[in-house]
Amino acid sequence: MxxxxxxxxxxxxxxxxxxxxxxxxxxxxxxxxxxxxxxxxxxxxxxxxxxxxxxxxxxxxxxxxxxxxxxxxxxxxxxxxxxxxxxxxxxxxxxxxxxxxxxxxxxxxxxxxxxxxxxxxxxxxxxxxxxxxxxxxxxxxxxGTLQAEGDPFEFPHIPLESKIITRWIFAESPEMFQNWQTSGHTGILEFYKPAINTNLAVVLNYSDDNGSNLRYEWGSLLANAKDNREPAFWFRVPEIPVIEPWQIPLTWGELFTLFERKGWPLRSFLVDKLVSGKLLDKTKYLSIGFPVAPFFGQQPERMHWYALRLPGSQKSLTGYRVNTGEWRKAQFSRIYAGHQSIKWLNSENWIKDQITARGSADEQLADFKICVIGAGAVGSYLTELLVRMGCSRLIIVDDDGASAGNFSRHTLDMKSVARYKSDEVAMKANQIFPFIKAQSSIYTIEKVLDKEPEFLNQFDLVLDCTAEDGVLRLLSEHCTGEKQIVFSVSLGIEAQSLLAFMKRSPLQNLFSEFKDKTKNWSLDQKQKFPNPQFPLEGIGCWHPVFPARIDDIQSLAACTIRQLEMFLKSNDQSKLVIMERDDNYNISIESVI
Incomplete structure (x- = not known):
């Protein structure tokens, strides 16, 4: 006992x-x-x-x-x-x-x-x-003071049948909220379940009963939804639908009673769509929207949507011809009876400012349009860091293919073997957040510029991860925009150091300034590693590979984002940052203005 x-x-x-x-x-x-x-x-x-x-x-x-x-x-x-x-x-x-x-x-x-x-x-x-x-x-x-003015808004607890359940995804912003002010209150929406995760029901657009349409602006992965679209109903109300003090309705009887008391004609809307409109069993979901404020006592600033699964018709219904008006009425009365429980879904607002709230980049950096040149270990890692911090508009330029040997220090894995690194890194970036618009080019930057000499001038930030002098020369010639920044990252031998060189427009002297500021570091590298021996990637491979462990690369590369943000806030025209790792794996940072 x-x-x-x-x-x-x-x-x-x-x-x-x-x-x-x-x-x-x-x-x-x-x-x-x-x-x-x-x-x-x-x-x-x-x-x-x-x-x-x-x-x-x-x-x-x-x-x-x-x-x-x-x-x-x-x-x-x-x-x-x-x-x-x-x-x-x-x-x-x-x-x-x-x-x-x-x-x-x-x-x-x-x-x-x-x-x-x-x-x-x-x-x-x-x-x-x-x-x-x-x-x-x-x-x-x-x-009645559990919710005080100034407290963060809190939704009532919603019981779910399982954690692995269809998740209703929408993207509501304050800007979208203004559009809702001139929209109707009921209608049909379109959603789809992306192949990457069929547990997600991603809302694409809303059509009201007056014919107007509102659409979400998703990133590359979700915006390309062309097939497998499904309809659902939406019904918008002026406040959160709760039974006082703070309970979500659990049965259709509780939901209809609450809405009738508030003057919201949900029951007649469903009868019109399911019975008169003959959509019974053809529409699986209902989404209920209402305005919310981030804190109690403030004015609402965006819509939030609850979602629930509509019950299907029951086969054992004698005395009626199937699919007649009387059959649909009888089905509705049975499956929407007061005691029937509601199956709520987990619904989430996947707008950018909310899903990056755990940690985002500086607002200026997050808004940049970025070109990443080089999708190797450093390029792939910095791309993923930037995307996870909210940078949404990127293009990755690299003509190299992925091989198994890359994966000891790369963000990709075996699914990417024999595919272009740039395509795969961009695809992975688009899968991280729903608002990401990452593109790729499977050519070298030289070939891209041969075809389109002004290509680089569309970007706010050009991130060079190639460690090639030839690329810096090209950037000096082709980055002619008035407000551009070049950020060049180079690893030292065995990843004991990392250079981060950053410069604002004008960029004509980019290459010469880089060489001048890194002269002492280059001499120091030659003294530390007078005759470096690079390993070969297996028997029969004549091409040596650059030795560097993933933990060393990541620890050094992660520091560069903070250095870039500091540079953006400064008035410096250019800056070289040298990050050194000592024998105890401590990192020191030296800046050269």
């Missing part, structure tokens, strides 16, 4: 000092949950409401590794809060002694956040801290 650890018992005893706390059942072990369970009641100094009585019953489920591991607070099935509030998971009956709505007591936001210190202690006092925070949550729930 399980016995609670001494520190769990100590943590429970510390709770006895909490005002308004009453122990109802001491620690018991739940074999099904593999947690310690504590039942208690909480009361507070607030006016009770119909949804938050003066005293409520709760369960704490505590990891056996306390004070570490999980610790969740759930309302009791009897005597607990029954509604779903903000900062709370969907709160429904589970058939257990507690409901499903564990409350979020660890948020840094909300009017109640500052009433007690926010940092969760991982010692014997952790349980006491969580229960004190629960008291503050209950008081805020009763007073």
């Amino acid at each position: 399980e016995e609670p650890s001494e520190i769990i018992v100590q943590g429970r005893r510390f709770c006895d000092s909490i005002d308004s706390y009453t122990l109802l059942e001491d620690l018991t072990w739940s074999a099904s949950e593999k947690k310690w369970v504590l039942k208690f009641a909480l009361s507070g100094n607030f006016p009770p409401t119909d949804k938050v009585p003066a005293e409520t019953v709760w369960y704490a489920l505590i990891s056996k590794n306390y004070p570490y591991g999980s610790l969740n607070i759930y309302p009791a099935a009897k005597g607990g809060i029954e509604s779903t509030f903000p900062h709370m998971n969907l709160n429904r009956d589970t058939g257990k002694s507690w409901r499903s709505g564990d409350i979020c007591i660890k948020t840094q936001y909300g009017a109640w956040k500052s009433s007690y210190f926010n940092k969760e202690p991982f010692d014997a006092y952790r349980l006491q801290w969580c229960i004190k925070r629960s008291l503050l949550w209950i008081k805020a729930a009763a007073e």
